[in-house]
Amino acid sequence: MLNSLLEKIGIQVLGFLDKAGDFAVVSGRAVAAIPRRPFDGRNLMRQFLAVGVNSIPVILLTSLAVSMVFAVQLVYGFKQFQAEGLAAQVNGLAIIRELAPVISGLMMAGRVGSAMAAELGTMQVTEQIDALECLATDPIQYLFVPRLLASAITLPLLVCLSIYVGYWGGHFLLVAVEGQSSVIYANDFYKLLTIRDLYIAMTKAFVFGVIIALVGCWRGYRTFGGAEGVGNAPTSSVVTSSLWILIADFFLTKILLV
Amino acid sequence: MESAPVIDVVNLSKAFGPKVVLSNVNLQVNEGESLVVMGGSGTGKTVLLRNIMGLLTPDAGHVAVDGKIIQQLGREELFETRKKIGMCFQMAALFDSMSVEENVGFALTRHTSMTPGEILNRVDECLEMVGLKGSNKLRPSELSGGMKRRVGFARAIALKPKILLFDEPTTGLDPVMTDVIGRIILGLKLELGVTSITVTHDLKSAFEIADRIALIFRGECIACETPEAFRVNPHPVVQQFLRGDADGPFLQDPPPPRREPRETSRSTFDPLQSV
Ligand SMILES: Nc1ncnc2c1ncn2[C@@H]1O[C@H](COP(=O)(O)OP(=O)(O)OP(=O)(O)O)[C@@H](O)[C@H]1O
Ligand SMILES: [Mg+2]
Numbered sequence A: 001m002l003n004s005l006l007e008k009i010g011i012q013v014l015g016f017l018d019k020a021g022d023f024a025v026v027s028g029r030a031v032a033a034i035p036r037r038p039f040d041g042r043n044l045m046r047q048f049l050a051v052g053v054n055s056i057p058v059i060l061l062t063s064l065a066v067s068m069v070f071a072v073q074l075v076y077g078f079k080q081f082q083a084e085g086l087a088a089q090v091n092g093l094a095i096i097r098e099l100a101p102v103i104s105g106l107m108m109a110g111r112v113g114s115a116m117a118a119e120l121g122t123m124q125v126t127e128q129i130d131a132l133e134c135l136a137t138d139p140i141q142y143l144f145v146p147r148l149l150a151s152a153i154t155l156p157l158l159v160c161l162s163i164y165v166g167y168w169g170g171h172f173l174l175v176a177v178e179g180q181s182s183v184i185y186a187n188d189f190y191k192l193l194t195i196r197d198l199y200i201a202m203t204k205a206f207v208f209g210v211i212i213a214l215v216g217c218w219r220g221y222r223t224f225g226g227a228e229g230v231g232n233a234p235t236s237s238v239v240t241s242s243l244w245i246l247i248a249d250f251f252l253t254k255i256l257l258v
Numbered sequence B: 001m002e003s004a005p006v007i008d009v010v011n012l013s014k015a016f017g018p019k020v021v022l023s024n025v026n027l028q029v030n031e032g033e034s035l036v037v038m039g040g041s042g043t044g045k046t047v048l049l050r051n052i053m054g055l056l057t058p059d060a061g062h063v064a065v066d067g068k069i070i071q072q073l074g075r076e077e078l079f080e081t082r083k084k085i086g087m088c089f090q091m092a093a094l095f096d097s098m099s100v101e102e103n104v105g106f107a108l109t110r111h112t113s114m115t116p117g118e119i120l121n122r123v124d125e126c127l128e129m130v131g132l133k134g135s136n137k138l139r140p141s142e143l144s145g146g147m148k149r150r151v152g153f154a155r156a157i158a159l160k161p162k163i164l165l166f167d168e169p170t171t172g173l174d175p176v177m178t179d180v181i182g183r184i185i186l187g188l189k190l191e192l193g194v195t196s197i198t199v200t201h202d203l204k205s206a207f208e209i210a211d212r213i214a215l216i217f218r219g220e221c222i223a224c225e226t227p228e229a230f231r232v233n234p235h236p237v238v239q240q241f242l243r244g245d246a247d248g249p250f251l252q253d254p255p256p257p258r259r260e261p262r263e264t265s266r267s268t269f270d271p272l273q274s275v
Helices: A001-034 A042-080 A084-125 A128-134 A140-178 A182-189 A195-221 A226-257 B045-053 B073-082 B102-110 B118-129 B145-157 B173-192 B203-209 B227-231 B236-243 B263-269
Strands: B008-016 B018-028 B034-039 B060-065 B085-088 B163-165 B195-197 B212-217 B220-225
Touching: A001 A140, A001 B173, A001 B263, A042 A140, A042 B060, A084 A128, A084 A182, A084 A195, A084 A226, A084 B073, A084 B263, A128 B045, A128 B060, A128 B085, A140 A182, A140 A195, A140 B163, A182 B203, A195 A226, A226 B008, A226 B173, B018 B034, B018 B195, B018 B212, B034 B045, B034 B203, B045 B060, B045 B163, B045 B195, B045 B203, B060 B145, B085 B145, B102 B118, B102 B145, B145 B173, B163 B173, B173 B195, B173 B263, B212 B227, B212 B236, B220 B236
Parallel strands: B018 B220, B034 B195, B034 B212, B085 B163, B163 B195
Antiparallel strands: B008 B018, B008 B060, B212 B220
16 A cells, blocks of 8 residues: 555656656756757747737736736725825736746737647647658757747747736726826836846846746657647646746845845 | 668557557668558558657657667757658648648758759749649648648659658549559659658559558568569468458458349449449
């Protein structure tokens, strides 16, 4: 009884280590393949479109919603000790330091990470990845590199957009609804922040972009088992990359902030 | 002294879990030679080709292409070797997010410095060979099964590789198109000196294109000889395979009993009688 339980746990742990090792190897190969020729500009542009341009509406809406809800909560909270004036400052702090990078990262994990896993998964089970190998094309170079570059470069830009939208979301709530002064809001939003906070936000966004692309592509690349396998790949990639985004966020904050 | 074989399969064994698919297979293909591999469905012909391509790793033995042992090559060298090999997949394995033209021209775009115009010419040439002229802009989802197979064939030969591996290139094609594919394979051999391995179930085209025929039976290569010798091979499995008869040692389980066709139905459906 106990033996079989231990055995099961052991198998689970070994399986996890196996996967982690494989992920590390594949990721290393993907990074090493970035400067390798031939350079595939068309594919890269297509990925920029898919990851970047097509994500703008999602980022816009979520950032607006989150920043407004947060402003409502702040105003309500600070009202209890007559400090509504602090709402703008804290809102700015929260948006730039945490909300914009993390919310954008999670949304993108759901939007593009899952799409990558599904696409590569389908290619795997229909032998298209084998066909790439046979046409002397490294699937990791051909499929991973454009997605990795697009995701790592686009995510910081999307986070900038998210911050900008968040600023106006807070502005709408605090100035238009709560009747605070717009000049004071514009000053207060950045009051608790330094330029370093923007760097930190961009670093986070970059790391999240790398996580999303690598996990999504890796999960798709290692798909097996037909339609069911393809069905599992996006789900598992979203869960895994969301988890890693949150873990990375904690450590990045801890390391970069002090 | 005889030159080394271009493809050298040495003591190759491969099993999936407890299921042994290939055991101790030896095959040599010399330069400019066309080998046809036959065998029952599920005997490991595709597995053999995938081992040669380096898509699967053998449990024992090895495959050498041009004197290089595939399983020992680094990724870069492996891709260099694969540039010399064209492979035609059983299920075509076309890139379904690309058009027919992009599929056929894929290797040309990536591995040659040809201009887009030159690539287009070569793509048109290949598509014309397989009777698909003018299908350039179609997507794989808009093609029939046989058309997909022919596009896969065109993609395999586009780069003019020295070595070609065909996995059932004619299954699912009509008899006329089967003959066309057979002629293309023969033409490639005679004009360009291509070395090829063709897996097929079609006896007629097998005897046409083969310099040697190999038969795989229960994971072993039980015959590998010229078509003439193959035809008169006394091995009961070979003879049963050539007759296409269900009775014999070929099947593991006994086949369903033979039933004589009824007289009436035979006369009604005889196509020659109505002429
Ligand atoms: N990836 C795999 N995992 C497990 N078993 C496999 C795998 N690939 C092939 N097999 C097994 O190996 C055997 C040989 O398969 P293979 O595809 O080589 O057959 P084949 O000779 O090409 O048959 P056909 O003429 O029908 O295409 C089959 O019985 C199959 O069950
Ligand atoms: Mg097969």
